[in-house]
Amino acid sequence: MTEITVNVNGKSYTREIEPRMLLVHFIRDVLGLTGTNIGCETSVCGACTILMDGQAVKSCTQLAVQADGSDVTTIEGLASNGDLHPVQEGFWEKHGLQCGYCTPGMIMSGVDLLKNNPNPTEDEIRHGIEGNLCRCTGYHNIVKAIQYAAEKMQGGN
Amino acid sequence: MGKAIGQAIKRKEDPRLITGQAKYLDDIQLPGMVYAAVLRSPYAHANIKSIDTSEAESQPGVVGVFTGKDFADLNPLPCAWQAGGVNNNANTPRTLEIDKVTFTGAGVAVVVAESRYAAEDALQYIHVDYEVLPTVVDAKKATEPGAPQLHENAPNNICMEWTCGDEAGTDKALGEADVVVKQAIRNQRLLPTPMDSRGAIGIYSPVSEDYTVYMTSQCPHIMRLLMTAFVFGMPESKMRCISPHVGGGFGTKIFLYPEYCMVAAVSKKLGGLPVKWMETRRENYVATSHGRDHVTEFEVAAKSDGTITGLKVETYANLGGILSTIAPGIPTTLYGRMLSGVYKIPNIYCKVYGTYTNTGMVDAYRGAGRPEASYLVERAVDLVAQELGMDPTEVRRKNFIPPEAFPYAPASNILNGLKYDSGNYAGALDKALELIDYKNLRKEQEEARKAGRLMGIGFSSYVEICGVAPSAWVGLNGEGWGAGLWESANVRVHLTGQVVVTTGSQPHGQGHETTMAQIAADLLGMDVADVRVEHSDTLGTPFGYGTYGSRSATVGGTAIYNSVQKIIEKAKKIGAHMLEAAPEDVTFEDGKVFVKGSPDKAKTIQEVALAAAVAYDLPAGTEPFLDDTTYYDPPNCTYPFGTHVCIVEVDKDSGHVQIKRYLAVDDVGKKINPLIVDGQIHGGVVQGVGQALWEGAMYDDNGQLVSGSLMDYALPKAHYLPMIETDSTETPSPVNPMGIKGAGEAGTIASAQAVVNAVVDALAPYGIKHIDMPLTPQKVWEAIHSNGNGGN
Numbered sequence A: 001m002t003e004i005t006v007n008v009n010g011k012s013y014t015r016e017i018e019p020r021m022l023l024v025h026f027i028r029d030v031l032g033l034t035g036t037n038i039g040c041e042t043s044v045c046g047a048c049t050i051l052m053d054g055q056a057v058k059s060c061t062q063l064a065v066q067a068d069g070s071d072v073t074t075i076e077g078l079a080s081n082g083d084l085h086p087v088q089e090g091f092w093e094k095h096g097l098q099c100g101y102c103t104p105g106m107i108m109s110g111v112d113l114l115k116n117n118p119n120p121t122e123d124e125i126r127h128g129i130e131g132n133l134c135r136c137t138g139y140h141n142i143v144k145a146i147q148y149a150a151e152k153m154q155g156g157n
Numbered sequence B: 001m002g003k004a005i006g007q008a009i010k011r012k013e014d015p016r017l018i019t020g021q022a023k024y025l026d027d028i029q030l031p032g033m034v035y036a037a038v039l040r041s042p043y044a045h046a047n048i049k050s051i052d053t054s055e056a057e058s059q060p061g062v063v064g065v066f067t068g069k070d071f072a073d074l075n076p077l078p079c080a081w082q083a084g085g086v087n088n089n090a091n092t093p094r095t096l097e098i099d100k101v102t103f104t105g106a107g108v109a110v111v112v113a114e115s116r117y118a119a120e121d122a123l124q125y126i127h128v129d130y131e132v133l134p135t136v137v138d139a140k141k142a143t144e145p146g147a148p149q150l151h152e153n154a155p156n157n158i159c160m161e162w163t164c165g166d167e168a169g170t171d172k173a174l175g176e177a178d179v180v181v182k183q184a185i186r187n188q189r190l191l192p193t194p195m196d197s198r199g200a201i202g203i204y205s206p207v208s209e210d211y212t213v214y215m216t217s218q219c220p221h222i223m224r225l226l227m228t229a230f231v232f233g234m235p236e237s238k239m240r241c242i243s244p245h246v247g248g249g250f251g252t253k254i255f256l257y258p259e260y261c262m263v264a265a266v267s268k269k270l271g272g273l274p275v276k277w278m279e280t281r282r283e284n285y286v287a288t289s290h291g292r293d294h295v296t297e298f299e300v301a302a303k304s305d306g307t308i309t310g311l312k313v314e315t316y317a318n319l320g321g322i323l324s325t326i327a328p329g330i331p332t333t334l335y336g337r338m339l340s341g342v343y344k345i346p347n348i349y350c351k352v353y354g355t356y357t358n359t360g361m362v363d364a365y366r367g368a369g370r371p372e373a374s375y376l377v378e379r380a381v382d383l384v385a386q387e388l389g390m391d392p393t394e395v396r397r398k399n400f401i402p403p404e405a406f407p408y409a410p411a412s413n414i415l416n417g418l419k420y421d422s423g424n425y426a427g428a429l430d431k432a433l434e435l436i437d438y439k440n441l442r443k444e445q446e447e448a449r450k451a452g453r454l455m456g457i458g459f460s461s462y463v464e465i466c467g468v469a470p471s472a473w474v475g476l477n478g479e480g481w482g483a484g485l486w487e488s489a490n491v492r493v494h495l496t497g498q499v500v501v502t503t504g505s506q507p508h509g510q511g512h513e514t515t516m517a518q519i520a521a522d523l524l525g526m527d528v529a530d531v532r533v534e535h536s537d538t539l540g541t542p543f544g545y546g547t548y549g550s551r552s553a554t555v556g557g558t559a560i561y562n563s564v565q566k567i568i569e570k571a572k573k574i575g576a577h578m579l580e581a582a583p584e585d586v587t588f589e590d591g592k593v594f595v596k597g598s599p600d601k602a603k604t605i606q607e608v609a610l611a612a613a614v615a616y617d618l619p620a621g622t623e624p625f626l627d628d629t630t631y632y633d634p635p636n637c638t639y640p641f642g643t644h645v646c647i648v649e650v651d652k653d654s655g656h657v658q659i660k661r662y663l664a665v666d667d668v669g670k671k672i673n674p675l676i677v678d679g680q681i682h683g684g685v686v687q688g689v690g691q692a693l694w695e696g697a698m699y700d701d702n703g704q705l706v707s708g709s710l711m712d713y714a715l716p717k718a719h720y721l722p723m724i725e726t727d728s729t730e731t732p733s734p735v736n737p738m739g740i741k742g743a744g745e746a747g748t749i750a751s752a753q754a755v756v757n758a759v760v761d762a763l764a765p766y767g768i769k770h771i772d773m774p775l776t777p778q779k780v781w782e783a784i785h786s787n788g789n790g791g792n
Ligand code: FES
Pocket: A037, A038, A039, A040, A041, A042, A043, A044, A045, A046, A047, A048, A049, A058, A059, A060, A061
């Protein structure tokens, strides 16, 4: 067993874990933050995407011990004081989700994308989320959701 | 109608989904929970000689190891839809297999441990002695002499031989035709891939001797019925089934699976510990049912003016090593019966062999039989056009069933007594042609060809059979379905004026909580926010058949509609009493009861609900409360239709296909929520495009699933695709009072052939007539280079 300390959504957690434990299992099973989903456990689908020190990472690709000392943001920590993040709002406004299973990961990738490229083209959005699979929406409304957020974050309404 | 139906309002379910608060199956944790991992057969065909679990039992954290013999008292899972009118040599899964396996991935043992890691670690310590047998994976080869035999009761691996239509008439039409085009096609096997794979939690109560089972199911009521009455042999009242949030289904979560029975049975063995099993993606690919997998030859007969006179089809449908819950119904009722498409084809005959092979189970996957039918018909029409040198839209137009012909019974009674409800097929085609500017497109194509670029335009004019119901049709009239197909609703207006609707259908992405609230709110003249939709728990909802076959709005929604109508009648009676008027003198409009002509003196539905609930002063003989339950069985299915157009460019040097534009013009009848309908179309289209270009489940000759992970199975990604342009025509269905036709599967049923037709059109200069899906760069390149022209 190894002890790690991870700051998740602004709160510090110190826990004893098996060294082989995946970060996504630490977040879901140890901390009980089940908003981050698992769609493949093999780094393909992106359902488990979180922000680690501000970067989007697939949390099934990381061991929990690699997150020792890091700042992690999960979908539960994205809204602030009850206000949805513009990307969350975009997904709601533009019907960017159906079953919602890919959505937390997709939203985290969208947040990361807009941080690096605040005004992306449609093509840049599509490439920006190429590591996230959605089986329901055909991506059309996900692209629109991220466009909505980009506009809103640029100061539009 | 009022103000809510037809509005593109945001979904009520989204806030919990976009904040991570929704609970999917794997999110549920219960005190004392233990975790199951299933040992699956690595062989596609083998006898199980013995299983030694002793070493696994002594591994750290392990609380139990069980094999099929431990559950020998449970019956095999039922096959609930045997093809109608023929022998079905049915063989179905057991909770865990005991004597033999017929596909890789069949469960043979289960480890239960204190953690999932411990359970999976211990799997390797179970020792199974297999006698490995020869395998066959191809639906047609399985029927040939010398093929390995999977089941004693199914000689030549034939589960069923089913026909529809008129063979003699069709042969005559083929004999008399000006042209006959013959084509062999494959509709490849697909892995449905909901992003949330399957899972279940079983909890047995030793005190009350009953079970609670959480499961990723599209139809928890049917699961309870099948598990209790057929597998466990006990009263339905002894089990409660709950579907939590379900992350997509696309058909695969309709069926009863062994693991759902396993968690319940294991919990009982462990004295009632909650047992959770959650599928990995690899397991999802080998052990959850697949879709399609047809090997087909067809002949289409036409006159030289393009009039189609006959269609003869022979299909080998791969059903896998063992039958999933409704497998035989898919390539029969939902396939053969739709082979007239949108056309007046005077002679049709179809023969289907359902066969066993050493592959995973095949059952309904989005569209289920109808995409295969629609693909075949639309390829056939294009082949006729190509043969006659006609424009593909002209051949379509020439053969369309005209608007005045509805209700229309396809020829040769292939629809077994049903009739297409309503349609204006040319209307949808015309709209599509106008929106894509067809004339100029063909010019553009000419210019592209001159410049050495391969541009293609593909059409798909489709019709589907949706709102799958009439119970008498699916059962009594010979389709072989083992139950009814009506749907239920309960509507209550509570004392506070809030409405609760419970439905027997089960949302897993479709947005029932919004659209069903829109129906009730619209009719009651209330805010959508004041209507709550409850579902997915056998404890709290009336029996219902669940969500599939684009039936939730058409059948489930109409049940709600009917209940609200009855509530309005009662509200009028009580309102009249409150207004001291005669019931026949009052009317109900905009949420108010008033004497006709005097709207200012009115009682709101909320006031009436309060009066009905407190029941101090009700008209004589009136029961308290505004509450109604409806069981609605429609008189017919519904038949959405439309035309899709795909424009592609093919790279001559690499064979790569790029979709330049995709336009969907759909007629789903009246829309309850256009935002949600569009979303359904987008997603459906992309699943069909995925089949056309990228997806394909590959088994090797030994029955190993080569495309067994998301790294090997090419699911569509965002950057492969353009925006999907959508538009619509609106031809209300006369089958239900709201005129709804259904929208869940239209996109998938329409799209694959639009893409393939576009690619074949692009390759027309090479004389290419057909390429089997998926149209990977390699296949397209090979086709370009195979006609002796070296690709130039
Ligand atoms: S679960 Fe991590 S990428 Fe799929």
